[in-house]
Amino acid sequence: MGPLWIGTSWKMNKGLAEARRYARGLHDHLGKTGLSGVQPFIIPSFTALAATRDELGAESPVLLGVQNAHWDDHGAWTGEVSVPQAKDAGAQLVEIGHSERREHFGETVATTRLKVAAALAHGLVPLLCIGESAEVNQAGESAPFILQQAAGALDGLTPEQLGRVLIAYEPIWAIGENGRPATVEELREPFAALGREYGGRTSGLLYGGSVNLDNAEDLLGIDHVTGLFVGRAAWELPGYLRLLQMAAAHPKAGA
Numbered sequence: 001m002g003p004l005w006i007g008t009s010w011k012m013n014k015g016l017a018e019a020r021r022y023a024r025g026l027h028d029h030l031g032k033t034g035l036s037g038v039q040p041f042i043i044p045s046f047t048a049l050a051a052t053r054d055e056l057g058a059e060s061p062v063l064l065g066v067q068n069a070h071w072d073d074h075g076a077w078t079g080e081v082s083v084p085q086a087k088d089a090g091a092q093l094v095e096i097g098h099s100e101r102r103e104h105f106g107e108t109v110a111t112t113r114l115k116v117a118a119a120l121a122h123g124l125v126p127l128l129c130i131g132e133s134a135e136v137n138q139a140g141e142s143a144p145f146i147l148q149q150a151a152g153a154l155d156g157l158t159p160e161q162l163g164r165v166l167i168a169y170e171p172i173w174a175i176g177e178n179g180r181p182a183t184v185e186e187l188r189e190p191f192a193a194l195g196r197e198y199g200g201r202t203s204g205l206l207y208g209g210s211v212n213l214d215n216a217e218d219l220l221g222i223d224h225v226t227g228l229f230v231g232r233a234a235w236e237l238p239g240y241l242r243l244l245q246m247a248a249a250h251p252k253a254g255a
């Protein structure tokens with residue numbers, strides 16, 4: 001098994017000073033070696049990306065990403081940022097298809113597919129987010145729904161390309177302040193389905209949605225889960241550091 005991926009998206013939070021403080025603190029704790037068996041990643045706003053990269057330094061074990069990127073390399077796409085631009089500013093990873101972007105910004109399965117291809121073409125890691133609504137979940141359709149979202153973005157990739165992809169399963173009903181944390185039992189079936197289809201064929205299968213210091217260890221223990229994608233619990237550095245340490249101490253980190 002590869003490393004446990006433990007990352008956070010800052011979503012639309014943090015100005016430059018706060019981003020720098022966080023990154024400097026992370027650098028002081030992790031240095032150049034990081035934690036054995038754990039791959040940390042941070043996804044700031046576009047505006048804070050280069051500053052975060054500068055504070056972490058060139059040899060940091062922390063990967064950096066963007067929360068979205070356009071599929072085209074350049075051109076008349078007002079307000080958008082391309083994968084080459086993101087790469088230029090320090091991104092190694094591109095988050096694609098987060099439910100907030102699907103719900104509010106017109107992201108579709110078709111656009112996630114284009115963005116996965118663009119990220120791969122430029123050597124960045126696509127972090128494809130999938131997840132179902134409460135209604136789909138209550139209808140017992142979670143597994144087929146998320147498999148369809150994943151297939152829509154990933155079908156047709158070569159094994160080598162698929163091997164560079166990260167998938168984050170984030171049930172919409174479990175995300176954010178209004179979310180209800182998913183139980184380990186609720187997550188077994190979706191991860192069994194993802195494991196059958198993608199286990200060992202991608203860089204990792206992450207869980208996201210109300211991850212916190214109390215549930216992280218149990219969530220990492222679920223079959224096929226190889227990482228956590230965290231919002232609120234990692235927005236302050238001490239919370240993120242504790243999650244990283246917890247992951248490093250997890251039996252799967254040594255597997």
Ligand code: 13P
Nearest residue numbers: 175176209210230231232
């Ligand atoms: P929360 O951990 O705040 O629920 O957010 C999860 C998420 O959407 C990560 O991308």
